Structures are given as C-alpha cells and as structure tokens.
Amino acid sequence: MNIETLIFILVVTPIVSLLIGFCLPNQSEGPIFKSAIFGIIVNFLVALAILVLWIKGGFESVFLKGPVLYHAKETEFSVSFFLDGYGLAYILLSTFLTGVVVLFSKSYIHREKGFKRFFNNLKFFYLGLMVLVLAGNLEMLFVGWEILGVTSFFLISFYRERYLPVKNAVKVVSLYRVADISLLLGIWVCHHYFGHSINFAELDGLNNAQPHIMAHGFYEFFIPATFLLAAMVKSAQFPFSSWLPRAMEGPTTSSAIFYGSLSVHVGVFLLIRTAPFWEANLVFHFIIGGVGLLTCVVATLIGRVQSTIKTQIAYSSIAQIGLMFIEVSLGWYWIAIIHFICNALLRSHQLLVSPSVLNYRIHNQFFHFSKPGPHGTAGLWNKIRLSLYTLGIQEFNLDSFMFRFLWRPLKRTGKLFDFLGIRNTYVLALPPFLMGLWAAYNRLLIPDWLLRYLPEAFALAGLVFILKAFVERRSALNAWVLIVVNQLYQSLAFSFNEEFAFSQVYLYLSGISVSALIGIWAINRLRNNGENVSLSKFNGHVYVYPRVAFIFMFACLGLAGFPVTPTFIGEDLMLGHIHENQFPLLILIVANLIMDGLVIFRIYSRLFLGPHEKGYHEVSYRSS
Numbered sequence: 139m140n141i142e143t144l145i146f147i148l149v150v151t152p153i154v155s156l157l158i159g160f161c162l163p164n165q166s167e168g169p170i171f172k173s174a175i176f177g178i179i180v181n182f183l184v185a186l187a188i189l190v191l192w193i194k195g196g197f198e199s200v201f202l203k204g205p206v207l208y209h210a211k212e213t214e215f216s217v218s219f220f221l222d223g224y225g226l227a228y229i230l231l232s233t234f235l236t237g238v239v240v241l242f243s244k245s246y247i248h249r250e251k252g253f254k255r256f257f258n259n260l261k262f263f264y265l266g267l268m269v270l271v272l273a274g275n276l277e278m279l280f281v282g283w284e285i286l287g288v289t290s291f292f293l294i295s296f297y298r299e300r301y302l303p304v305k306n307a308v309k310v311v312s313l314y315r316v317a318d319i320s321l322l323l324g325i326w327v328c329h330h331y332f333g334h335s336i337n338f339a340e341l342d343g344l345n346n347a348q349p350h351i352m353a354h355g356f357y358e359f360f361i362p363a364t365f366l367l368a369a370m371v372k373s374a375q376f377p378f379s380s381w382l383p384r385a386m387e388g389p390t391t392s393s394a395i396f397y398g399s400l401s402v403h404v405g406v407f408l409l410i411r412t413a414p415f416w417e418a419n420l421v422f423h424f425i426i427g428g429v430g431l432l433t434c435v436v437a438t439l440i441g442r443v444q445s446t447i448k449t450q451i452a453y454s455s456i457a458q459i460g461l462m463f464i465e466v467s468l469g470w471y472w473i474a475i476i477h478f479i480c481n482a483l484l485r486s487h488q489l490l491v492s493p494s495v496l497n498y499r500i501h502n503q504f505f506h507f508s509k510p511g512p513h514g515t516a517g518l519w520n521k522i523r524l525s526l527y528t529l530g531i532q533e534f535n536l537d538s539f540m541f542r543f544l545w546r547p548l549k550r551t552g553k554l555f556d557f558l559g560i561r562n563t564y565v566l567a568l569p570p571f572l573m574g575l576w577a578a579y580n581r582l583l584i585p586d587w588l589l590r591y592l593p594e595a596f597a598l599a600g601l602v603f604i605l606k607a608f609v610e611r612r613s614a615l616n617a618w619v620l621i622v623v624n625q626l627y628q629s630l631a632f633s634f635n636e637e638f639a640f641s642q643v644y645l646y647l648s649g650i651s652v653s654a655l656i657g658i659w660a661i662n663r664l665r666n667n668g669e670n671v672s673l674s675k676f677n678g679h680v681y682v683y684p685r686v687a688f689i690f691m692f693a694c695l696g697l698a699g700f701p702v703t704p705t706f707i708g709e710d711l712m713l714g715h716i717h718e719n720q721f722p723l724l725i726l727i728v729a730n731l732i733m734d735g736l737v738i739f740r741i742y743s744r745l746f747l748g749p750h751e752k753g754y755h756e757v758s759y760r761s762s
Contacts, residue, residue, distance in 0.1 A: 430463025649703025676748020
C-alpha cells in the first residue's frame with residue numbers, strides 16, 4: 139500500500155467512526171467507546187506505516203491532489219493533502235493523545251447524559267485536526283480550522299445546564315471568529331497576490347507575485363500579519379490570553395486534549411506552515427519573537443499567583459507557547475515541534491491528574507497547615523512585587539480591556555438602531571435591496587460615479603443590520619431575520635464588480651437561504667409551543683427540544699459559512715471580487731463576517747443552552 143492511500147485513510151477513518159457514533163443511542167456506552175477507540179487505533183497504525191514509508195522515501199514531502207470542487211479565475215477549491223515531517227510529528231502525537239483521552243473518558247464521562255455527544259465531538263475534533271494538519275492548500279486548512287473552532291464551542295459548553303460554561307463558550311467562540319476571518323482574509327490576499335490558488339508543495343514565498351503589485355511592500359507585512367493574528371488568537375498569545383482558562387469550563391478530558399495539548403498549539407503549526415510568506419522579512423521575525431516574549435512574561439506572572447489548578451496550567455502552557463513563537467521566529471522549526479511534543483504531553487498529564495492533585499493538596503493543608511509569613515510593603519521592590527502580584531491575580535485586566543475597547547463600543551453602536559424591529563426591518567431593508575438588485579442586473583444603466591460607491595454603501599447598510607442584531611434582546615426571530623438581511627446586503631456589495639458572475643452569488647446564497655428557512659422554522663416551532671424565544675437570558679430549550687436544537691445548530695453553521703453548505707465556497711469567491719484598492723469595502727466585509735458569527739452563536743446559546751426556566755429540570759447557580 140502506497141503512502142498516498144494511507145494519507146487518504148487518515149481522513150476517512152474518523153469520518154466513518156463519527157457516522158457510526160451518530161447511529162448509536164446514548165445509552166450504548168460500550169459501542170460508542172469502541173467505535174471511537176477503534177478509529178484511533180487504526181489511524182495510529184496507519185501513521186506508523188506512513189512514518190516507515192516516509193523514512194524509506196528519503197524524508198521527501200508528499201503532495202496528493204484530489205478532486206476539484208469548484209474552479210474560478212483566482213480560486214480552485216480542490217481536496218488536496220500535503221505531508222511533511224512537521225505534519226507527521228503532529229499526527230503521531232495527536233493520535234496518541236486522542237487515544238489516551240478516549241480511554242480516560244470512558245470512565246470519566248461514564249453515565250453522563252451527554253456521553254454520546256462528548257465522544258462525537260471528540261471524533262469531530264480529531265477529524266478537523268487531521269484535515270488541518272494534512273491540508274495541501276490554504277482552503278483545506280481553513281476547513282480544518284473551522285471544525286476545531288466549532289468543536290471547541292460545543293465541548294466548552296458540554297455542561298450546558300450551567301451558566302458559566304455556556305457564557306464562556308460564547309466568549310471563546312467570539313475571539314475564534316476573529317481568528318477565522320483573519321485566516322480567510324489571508325487567503326483572499328494570497329489569491330490577489332499570486333493570481334491563483336496555491337498549494338503548500340509549491341509555496342516558495344512572496345517571490346512569484348503578480349507584476350502589477352510587486353512594488354507594493356505593504357503585502358510583505360499584510361499577508362503574514364493575517365496569519366500571525368490568527369495564530370495569536372488560536373494559541374492564546376497576548377493580548378488574547380484570557381480566553382484559555384475560561385475554555386476549561388468543559389470536562390477535564392476535553393481540556394487536556396484541546397487547551398493543554400493539541401488545539402492551543404495549532405497557531406505554532408500555522409506559523410511553520412506559512413513560514414515561506416515571512417522568512418525573508420527580518421522585521422517580521424522580530425514581531426513574532428516580540429509577541430512570544432511579551433506573552434511569556436505576562437503569562438508567567440499571571441500563572442504563578444492563580445488559585446486554581448486549571449488556570450495555573452493554562453497560563454503555564456501559554457508561556458511555553460510564547461517560547462515556541464520565539465523559536466519559530468529564529469527559524470528553529472524542529473526545536474519548536476519537539477518543544478510542542480514535550481509541552482503537550484506534560485500539560486495533558488497535568489490536566490488529567492489535576493482532580494487527584496487537588497484532593498491531595500487539600501488533604502495536605504488539613505494536616506500540615508503552616509501560617510503564611512508577613513508581607514511587607516516598605517521599599518520599592520516590595521511595592522513592585524505586590525503590584526505585579528495584584529496584576530497577576532487580575533490577569534492583567536485582559537477581560538476588562540476586551541470588554542471596554544471592543545464589546546462595549548459595539549453594543550453602544552448597536553443600540554443606536556433600536557428602531558429596527560422586525561416590521562421596520564422589512565420596511566426599511568426591502569426597498570433598497572430590490573433597487574440594488576435591479577442595479578446589479580442593469581449595471582450599464584448606472585453612472586460610473588455611482589457604481590463606484592454602491593458596494594461600500596450596501597456593505598455599510600448590512601453592518602447596521604448586524605449591529606442591531608448583536609444587541610437584540612426582545613426577539614430571536616428579529617435577530618435571525620437581521621442576519622439574513624445582512625447576508626443579502628453583503629451579496630449586493632460584491633455584485634457590482636465588472637468580473638462578477640451571478641452563478642457565484644447563487645452559490646453563496648444557496649446555503650444562506652436554506653439555513654435561513656430552517657432557522658425560522660425552528661424559532662417558530664418554539665414560539666408556537668408557547669416557549670420563550672427572547673434573548674434576554676439563556677432559555678435552555680435543548681432539554682425539551684433536543685432535535686429542534688440539533689437542526690437549528692446546522693442552520694447556524696450554514697448561515698455562518700461553515701463548510702456544510704456551498705456558502706463556504708461562495709464566501710471565498712465573493713471575497714475574491716474585492717479589488718486591491720477597495721480596502722474600505724474589505725474592512726466593512728470583514729466586520730460583517732465577524733459580527734455574523736458572533737450573533738449566530740449567541741442566538742443558538744441563548745435559545746437552547748443554559749439553565750431551563752421550568753422547575754422540574756436541573757438548575758445551576760451562575761457561580762457553578
């Protein structure tokens with residue numbers, strides 16, 4: 139069997155295991171576990187076989203091009219795979235640790251109501267990891283990246299009857315959305331810079347760009363900056379460090395594999411995979427190293443004074459990843475990979491044994507109590523030390539910083555459009571949309587000066603609707619409709635490009651329209667049954683309507699551009715219509731895409747997750 143076939147098996151096996159898991163009832167813990175561990179064992183043996191063949195082949199990289207899903211002028215969506223030493227090391231460790239966590243979870247999640255849900259999410263995460271590590275081009279890498287983000291959301295909110303896990307899941311996915319759009323933006327810039335889709339096997343840096351933009355030194359920083367931002371968010375580097383401890387509200391086993399070992403190190407892998415974009419840029423080496431160094435210092439100061447084990451482990455891991463960023467900036471890629479392997483093994487072990495360690499520590503305090511010594515405040519050094527201690531306890535106020543300078547301004551802006559109720563939305567949104575649709579089909583009749591401003595105008599109007607949806611509290615249906623209107627206005631913003639093809643916008647809207655109708659059906663189903671569909675609190679309707687929640691989840695993923703509908707392809711195609719000189723339009727579209735994801739996950743969380751209002755269901759306090 140050749141290495142190409144074995145690579146194909148690495149991706150297919152978790153898909154088969156996931157499908158089997160979906161077909162099994164939640165009470166069948168034995169078959170659910172066996173389907174998961176069997177898939178992991180198969181993949182581990184396949185990975186070992188690939189390692190042997192790779193060594194026999196002289197350590198040569200392998201590129202495997204699969205079917206082309208869609209082809210446009212600058213974009214080719216092909217299922218391509220690429221394997222080198224860095225990816226193989228990641229696959230071997232990922233498969234081993236996933237197997238360990240699956241074995242541990244058999245007892246740890248035993249008799250939990252969400253036993254099947256946990257294992258399916260774990261298998262889906264492993265599938266996303268295989269797709270990301272084996273991706274042969276940026277488009278496939280983005281598919282795996284998206285899968286990791288969604289599974290993170292569902293595993294953090296695994297204890298969905300509690301307030302804090304759900305609240306923290308929304309916080310994490312909000313920052314993940316920034317990373318997703320940053321990566322998508324990097325793909326768009328690469329399409330313009332290179333003039334075509336690129337694969338990792340032929341990537342040789344920014345040396346073969348289009349002649350008309352060769353003189354633009356801006357791209358030497360902008361292209362790698364998009365990937366660096368995505369890596370910083372995904373790997374919880376400063377100032378995005380505070381989300382990682384919040385993500386550990388999920389089960390300890392998912393924390394071990396997600397935020398102690400594998401998912402949190404994906405940013406390092408992304409920097410290594412996209413290194414040809416920035417290797418020749420000395421300044422960018424210093425930027426990456428500076429980010430890592432600053433993160434090391436801040437995370438160490440915070441981690442040393444935290445009172446919970448998971449938080450200490452989280453910030454210790456963040457500090458080590460900062461060191462990996464420094465190693466990558468120095469070009470020591472294999473040292474960073476070896477460092478990643480050691481840190482992942484250590485953090486997984488620490489998190490898996492953390493409940494026992496906590497019990498031993500408490501027992502030791504009972505029987506070996508020692509009075510703490512006095513802390514002086516006199517002298518400059520003592521004042522500095524206590525100030526750093528206070529900052530560390532408060533986690534350098536990173537959460538407050540994000541709320542004050544990001545979320546609060548968005549909420550204040552959205553409240554300016556409180557007049558957009560569901561009736562006013564139809565009245566105010568429909569006539570401009572119809573006029574814009576007519577103008578898109580009759581571009582030759584529109585003056586050139588007007589055509590020049592129409593894309594930004596419709597993108598700005600779409601942003602107004604999504605900002606209102608972001609602060610909507612009264613009606614989930616109104617917020618959902620506002621998202622759909624935003625998507626329609628975004629499609630109009632792209633439609634005035636001279637190279638625009640209506641087949642591409644139909645591809646984009648095909649998934650949007652189906653997802654929108656399913657979402658409206660689900661919300662109306664709840665409302666017709668007398669349930670509360672406001673967004674003023676978490677309603678927890680998944681208790682009574684688990685199937686409706688499952689269907690609505692797929693509608694949310696489709697509306698957000700997740701790779702379950704053709705909208706995923708159409709989203710990238712639509713971005714490709716933005717010219718290099720249309721940065722105001724690009725900024726507006728990026729803002730729209732980020733806000734779309736935030737609002738969609740917020741609606742799902744507040745409708746179906748959290749404590750249920752009925753008294754005969756379990757209720758957890760906010761502090762649980």
